[in-house]
């Protein structure tokens with residue numbers, strides 16, 4: 001505003017002064033023919049000096065005598081501009097005559113290079129000064145008003161923005177204080193502005209944090225639950241041996257199998273922790289999945305004997321890049337589940353083939369199927385469908401088998417799908433990318 005005011009004031013002043021100057025120049029041109037030099041070498045007037053003009057006009061000879069003046073300047077016996085009167089060139093100057101501000105044009109009068117005197121034309125600057133004054137006051141008032149208005153608007157808008165931030169901060173602190181992660185920061189303003197987006201991002205983080213902590217709590221509860229049974233069995237057996245003061249073979253066997261179960265649980269958990277963090281050490285080699293499948297098939301057939309029929313539906317030669325042992329574990333877990341959950345007399349069919357650039361491995365059983373409500377969760381840690389029905393009949397399942405399979409496959413850039421019909425059976429389908437020549441290390 002200050003810069004703007006200075007520029008406007010400067011331009012207006014210059015333009016007004018130029019107008020006055022050009023009026024003075026025009027008057028000089030009008031007056032010029034009325035002045036001449038007589039034969040005695042003196043200045044003399046041959047006409048009126050625009051008597052009714054508001055311009056002050058004086059003609060001075062070179063000795064400093066006033067030769068003529070206009071009516072408006074009749075009261076003045078001194079030059080309008082005492083400094084400029086002796087100028088060798090036409091000159092415009094501001095001068096004060098009896099405290100009257102004037103713009104004075106002094107024109108030296110000369111003939112053939114000989115000076116004879118000077119003509120002074122003066123214009124009253126009162127109107128220009130008044131106009132300048134009004135402009136100055138207007139600009140100062142407008143500037144002050146604009147500054148005050150900008151400050152007010154700035155303060156109001158900042159206060160509004162900051163109050164939303166303030167509310168968000170208070171809500172966030174309240175959540176921390178009460179430890180209540182189910183609370184969210186209320187959206188007070190429009191959701192698309194900066195504060196709204198910040199609140200949204202914060203709430204999304206809270207969602208994630210809440211889910212994470214709930215998973216963590218469930219996980220700890222599940223681990224605790226899984227640890228309790230074997231520890232109770234071990235403690236019971238130890239107590240018994242202590243009472244009878246001798247080592248009981250049966251009790252030792254019980255302790256041994258529970259310790260084995262605990263070891264397996266710890267191993268599974270560590271494997272899962274590594275796999276979920278994407279840090280599962282995986283050997284990258286060319287794996288002939290058909291051979292692996294046949295190996296597992298032979299092992300599992302022994303396990304299934306007399307209970308369910310295990311057969312191969314179809315087998316193709318399939319090469320993938322990955323870790324043979326881990327892939328074997330996937331197959332063991334899936335086929336093991338098929339055998340475990342299919343009632344006696346049922347059938348588990350394993351197939352391996354290629355679809356496009358993918359290897360497709362399916363394990364289908366005609367068991368009880370998985371309820372649709374459980375399907376989205378079966379790959380979660382410790383999740384067991386229909387808990388009352390099968391709480392690990394053989395005492396071996398922790399609800400970790402499918403999680404481990406899921407993460408191993410994911411670490412091999414593949415994925416697992418499940419399709420299940422209640423009463424008809426379940427099909428697990430593993431998709432893995434086929435090996436393209438050499439296997440690279442970064443898998």
Ligand code: ADP
Pocket residue numbers: 333337338341342365367368369370378383384385386392396397398399400401402403426
């Ligand atoms: P578990 O140790 O209980 O077998 P899993 O992670 O292998 O744990 O499986 C999770 C749950 O998924 C099982 O408890 C079971 O309810 C269900 N499930 C897995 N495979 C099958 C299947 N072939 N038929 C029916 N239910 C199954």
